[in-house]
Amino acid sequence: MFSYIRKALSAAVALGATIAFALSAALPAQAATAYVPISGAGSSWSANAVEQWRTNVQQYGMRVNFASTGSSDGRNQFRNGTVDYAVSEIPYGLKDGSVVDSPPANRPFAYMPIVAGGTAMMYNLTSGGKQITNLRLSGEVITKIFTGVITKWDDAAIKADNPSISLPSRKIVPVVRSDGSGSTAQFTAWMAAKYGSLWGAYCNAAGRGSGCGLTSNFPVVAGKGFVAQPNSTGVAGYVQQRANDGTITYVEYSYALNAGFPVAKVLNKAGYYVEPTAQNVAVGLLGAKINADLTSNLTGVYDNADPRAYPMSSYSYMIVPKTNANNFTNDKGKTLGAFANYFLCEGQQQAPALGYSPLPINLVKSGFDQIKKIPGASSVTLDLKKCNNPTFSADGSNTLAKNAPQPADCDKKGSTQCASGTGGSAGAGSNGGTSAGGTTTGGTDATGGAGASGNSISGPMSCNADTGQCVAVTADAVKISAEPSWTVGNTIMAAAVLLLIMIVLLPPVLSRVLKRK
Amino acid sequence: MTNLTMDNFSAAPVQPQGVLADLDARNVSAWFGDHKVLDRVSLLMPKGQVTALIGPSGCGKSTFLRTLNRMHELVPSASFAGEVLLDGSDIYDPSRRITEARRHIGMVFQKPNPFPAMSIADNVTAGLTLTGLKVNKSDAADLIEECLTKAGLWKEVKDRLGQPGGGLSGGQQQRLCIARSLAVKPRVLLMDEPCSALDPTSTRRIEQTITELASEVTIVIVTHNMQQAARVSNKCAFFLAEAGTPGVIVEQGDTTQIFEKPIDDRTNDYVNGRFG
């Protein structure tokens, strides 16, 4: 009798397996081309791009798996030989804390740049019930905010950056990543390079010993009021919550775009406050010095003197194997090579839409050299002429950077300030459904070019477009705290209220009714 | 959805406890789900007397007994019809509290069920605490002694009143349960085969207790034991449920009459041990 259980269970398993195989048979056969599946792991910073490319190459019969578990995990896994490739923002061999992240001993590898992007400062700040969308910050102020030196939004240093905004005397709540991440690594690398003493002092206070330079784990000093959340969604989601007024975080540009939130314009060497749009990042990265192994020295980016350059720009790399160690095969190499060929050229088309910046031609060329080092990838035809990369031009210059618009005058450091919204709050209504609502300020689209210039201004307090003079706070026309638009969250809250009312009303009534039974 | 009745608390007579009272069941029917187990049974249980309910298994006498203090309705799906009058007022009246009915009409169960976690003394006063009656310490001590004496248990347990009630023997436990029921001063005491789980000595002890109590409280006892019914009761009712029909009272009357010259042949057969 008891065997029923087992029979039934085995039947259930068998049934499940049958369905599974039936379904797999029903899916389009992929055996036509000789690509074998490959798996990788790593950066969640560039995951969005890798995910999109992975999807696009499916049509060529390539199956590429990618787990966005974080750069450090990707490097660890590549070292352990559990993945075929890894994606990381930082190379091996850097000292994080006091530990050197040693390269894999038995697995020769090469770095291949895959996509560029800017680290955006997403914030949630209201003044007088209206959301501030045109905040500007200098590098030093950012560093001071994230090292707990500046703690109030109306700090004189922030005021100096924002002459036209009446800043509230609200506490600044920096939101950092609680897990190890490439975003943190890039951000801290920038702080360590530019404001080493501030960052070093903070790191010491957090117990990291003698400064910490670049680190994947943002050290949190207890009692400073920092909030740590896991993943980009965690930090972006936290900043996004309406009640969390006064928060600021470093996150990939696309999160701010999709969350419908503004990002701070960051002061560059030329004295302009710029947004991490694809073009500005591309311009900024023109200053990168490429090392022999294709890792880059970003000091030139941080100090790029072009007025359009976004200083916190960087690359993400793919770490690819050069030998067939750890279950890697020539067949896998062929897939990886073809995949790399795709994303270095065609795939870069989609980078701006995803919130990244496409790679310039020099890096694509070097990338091609790296592809050749992948065992089995030799059969992949690499042709720069057929490479449909949006940055390429006939004369070899970076189209994107060349065509990047100059910043508006009102973005220049000084007594004036552009009124247009930035980041996700620039594209009005394009992000419906998120809790913040849109804005009435101008903006062309939500894909990165928005708000890049100061010529689309239509705030509640108008600015003189000719002179770039703006006189008042630019704020969201939607009153955030007073009359929020009706969202799913509100529906749920209403449901909760209903349920709670039921809690009050139902029990006695029920008890009566049930007692009769 | 619900029937509303005007409640009328003044109509609910506040009866003194401990005063003898008649219990009069009129046209009592009972169901478990769709299954009818009692069909319009009427029986007067006169004050100060012991009424024995006899009959074969499954004839509904226990169910009848449980309708007398509203224990029947504890079984989900159970339903009831008729009236049970305590001193002329219906205990099923919506304006009367169910707990009050049960306090006036106590019950001793087939299996002794003292509260094992409570001491003997606490077991006796459990009814008071449960119904929210406050007694001061000395009164409580008197009450415990009185009830245990009435139940014939005092001599055996007076030195260990603080020990748990679960530690007593079966017969002692049952007498503890009787004492517990007496402590709330019921006007009627229902006993559901109180001796069926006990040895002959304990049984005799309890029968003796019943006889002694009869003058203070109206007693209704269900028993399978003909001799017991003959020994302890003044009045007898013979229940019978034949071949799937609900239980009815075939014959009732004075115990001597029922046992010596029953009118109905079936009663005669039963009391003489010819069936059941």
Added chain:
Amino acid sequence: MTVFDTPIVNEESALADAAAHEPPTQEIHHDVPRKIHVMRVSDVLSISGAVAAALAMTTLIFTMLAPVGGIVGFLVVAYILFLVTYAILVSFDETWPIVRDRVFSVAVHTLAIIVFATLVFVVAFSISRGLDALPHLNFFTEDMSLAGPLDPLTKGGVIHAIVGSLIQIGIALAITIPLGLTTAVFLNEVPGPFSRFVRTIVEAMTALPSIVAGLFIYATFILILGLDKSGFAASLAISVMMLPIMIRASDVVLRLVPSTLKEASIGLGADNFRTMWKVTLPTARSGLVTAIILATARGIGETSPVLLTSGFTAAFNADPFHGPMVSLPLAVFQFVKSPEPSMIARGFGTAAVLMLLVLILFVIARMIGGETVAKREKRAQTRRRLWGAIVSAAGPGSALLGRGIARIGSRLPGGQARAAQEKLRSQISHVAKEAK
């Protein structure tokens, strides 16, 4: 029992006997069940009055005196006031124990409603956030291999995760059910210091944090043995986590099978194996199903062990031994990391699918566990036949056994659903003395 051959009683004559003292009221009495528990006007009034008073007072407090703020605070204050008012109103015409009874009854109902309302809220939240994704049929029939972050919800789905979850939990169950049951049987059948030691260790392991189970498989199978991350590795990690829960729950269930049953079987000359197979396990059946359900519930929804072991893929993979295989909780975890709103909607939709899947699995398990009336009746018949034999063979004095069997269902944790019915039955038998 004697067969009773006398003619059917003439009710009227019986009643006539009975009604010696009674006025002829039976014409008035229609023999229909009486409504005993009626709601009284005063009850309704006290409740509605308490509600009204509480709302009014709270509004007053919140608008005039102290703006404590928040709808939740309002409701909390209102509820407390309601309880107090209600207690006062009831105490006007009831005694103290009854007041307490009423108040606690309300409190118990409230707590139960809070718990179930929260459940509804959690489920409704996932569904409402996933509502953008759920109505698309492709969400249930496609995998994510052709849907990137920029693709609309009309492309891509989670069939790969559904199948992955089923395969992983299937393999895990295929490992844990035999192994877990064997061990539970061992703990019960072969007592001694060794089995006590095993039991101690197993009980200890129920405390294993699930992420450690994942780390263990990752370190042994993937790093040391050099195997790929795969569905099978994930199944092993889930198995490690489920095994102690399974063993512990079924051990308790088996221990609750009364020894009289086993003795009866052994007394008939059956060997231990047959006794276990034919007597103990079937008796404990529904309890064992609950053990399996408990373990499955834990295993299917855990993210942390599969996070390290299964790898991640967006493509359909029904082969548990090669290549990464994604399961539903992991898919949720990955989806909600994405910045794209469509991916987040997919994440919540996947969570809803996971809950639905769990629900379906439970229903199936309960069906196998035998909850349908027809099945139960059939099984009961078989059991009765089996037990009739044993009981009659075991001789007099074992009559209690039959009842023991009838009641065992209600003893076992798994008899949960059945328990109520069994209880009813036993209560009836208790009351009506229907036992032999």
Added chain:
Amino acid sequence: MTIDTPRKLTGVRDRVDLIYRGVTRSGGIIVLVIMLAIGVFLGLRASQAISADGFEFFWQQAWEPDAGKFGIAAVLIGTILIAIVAVSLALPMALGTSLYISEYAPLRLKKTLIGLVDLMAAIPSVVYGLWGFFALQGSIVPIAKWISQNFGWIPIFAVDGYDPNDPLSTTTVFTSSTFVAGIVVALMITPIMTSIMREVFSQSPIGEREGALGLGATRWGMIRSVVLPFGVGGIIGGTMLGLGRALGETIAVYMIISPVFVIQPHILQNGASSISSLIALKYGEASAFGMSALMAAGLTLFVVTLIVNFGASAIVARSRSGASS
């Protein structure tokens, strides 16, 4: 029969029986080997960190294994605090729900509710985490604020850095706290506690229930005097089991708390810590030594949960309602 010594009872064992015993025993052995392997694995991996750290491991609050400064003082206390908040919220809820199902619910509803409780136990923790982060946190902040304003004089409810008189004061200090994580964990452990308690309550003897009611007790009086005393073992056992699960909860806590590595006794204040979420956070990028430190933390959690579990089974086994966990 002159010598009265016990006779050895031996008999020829059936072959089936021998095989049967062999098979079950080998099942036990396999399980034992697996379980011991995990224990040994944990111990071995942890030993490196513990031996390097020494006793420092137990009272150091920071978690910087690569800087040589790490200890479980803060995370362990954080874990326990979350578990305590969770259990103190889950206990009344589970008690109420189980009493409702076993004592108040009508027969037909009962079945459904039992199924619902089972289903609730199976809602994946990532869903609870998402719900806690996106839906609960925002609505719970006013309550946390209210508690801290009115009961702030009790140290654990105190919150630094919030000035109720300053309208611009952010409420972020009330987010990502032990309290919020505790609520979510409470919801996750309520079902399992409910199902254990309900099981025990439903077994409380009918005789005693009727005895109490027969004396004129109200339903609550009966519950107080019979059901609860009988079920006390189940209540404690269920609670301890819930506590065990609360201590080990990973993903939901991970998604909610803002980890801090100092002892944070203010449960309403931003910042909390838990061992299992620490492992989930750090395993990815941990160095070999960092991994060993994480394993040591895991081992500590394991030992703590072990103690709780053993406590539970000891108490439950001694109570009247018996081994019903």
